[in-house]
Amino acid sequence: MANKKPQNEEQNPEVTRREFLNLAWLASLGFFLIDIGAVTVLFAFPRFKEGEFGGRFVLGKVSEVFPEPDSDPAENPKGKFWLSRLEDGSIIALYKVCTHLGCLYNWQGQEHKFICPCHGSQFQLDGTYIQGPAPRSLDRFVVRLLDENGNEVAVTDEEGLALVPPDEDLQVVVETGQLIRGRPSGEKYPTSEF
Ligand code: FES
Known part of the structure; x- marks a missing residue:
């Protein structure tokens, strides 16, 4: 059919x-x-919440969250950064991940430098490359300093240079979504020790 x-x-x-x-x-x-x-x-809507890696970390006053000049840096495990205060009082937030192959480096107080446990790269307190296979100095995050009304008073510049706080009572904000790559190894910062 x-x-x-x-x-x-x-x-x-x-x-x-x-x-x-x-x-x-x-x-x-x-x-x-x-x-x-x-x-x-x-x-x-921001993709990352406040206090979550990738977003902004609102910390306390400069005098509360940054250590004394040229002393051991303060670690922020959640934000994956170190807060360093240099000899001249300027401040930096360093991304905790090594610029070689991404290991987490540590601060070695006795040697007064950061040392990566994976392949031995070393960095100064301000993140400047010292030696090892890392191709560049440590990366930095943008730091903002706000007054009591939330107005921005100072911010890390495009080069990521250490920021001199105009006032120790300003509130510190670290932007973990705004990373500034470290300078190529061998290239110094104004704050490099040697
Ligand atoms: S990952 Fe840090 S030195 Fe290799």
């Missing part, structure tokens, strides 16, 4: 094709709008 096609399709195959194309077009438009919506939401 021969198969019979439905009467409608035989009589008007164009309608079916047009309907299909319309549906496909509507589906594409729908996906496009969903994409636009998702991107808008991502930009409208």
Whole structure:
């Protein structure tokens, strides 16, 4: 027995094709709008919460969170940074990850330098490269200093140079989403010891 096609399709195959194309077009438009919506939401809201790595860390006053000049740096494990205070009183937030292959380096108080346990790269208190296979000095995060009304008074510059706090009572904010790459090994900072 021969198969019979439905009467409608035989009589008007164009309608079916047009309907299909319309549906496909509507589906594409729908996906496009969903994409636009998702991107808008991502930009409208910060991706990382405050106090979460990738976001901003609101700490206490400069005098409370940074150590004495040229003394052992303070570690912030959650934010993955070290807070260093240099001899001239300037401050830096150093990303805790070694610039060689990404190990977590440590501060060695007796030697007064950071040493990476993986392949022995060494860095000064301000993150300047000393020796080892690391290709550059330690990376830095942007530090902001805010007054009591939340106004920004000082901020790390584009080069990531150590920031001299104009006032020890300013509030410290470390932006772990804003990383400044360390200078190539052999290139010094104004704060480098040698
Ligand atoms: S990962 Fe630090 S020296 Fe290799």
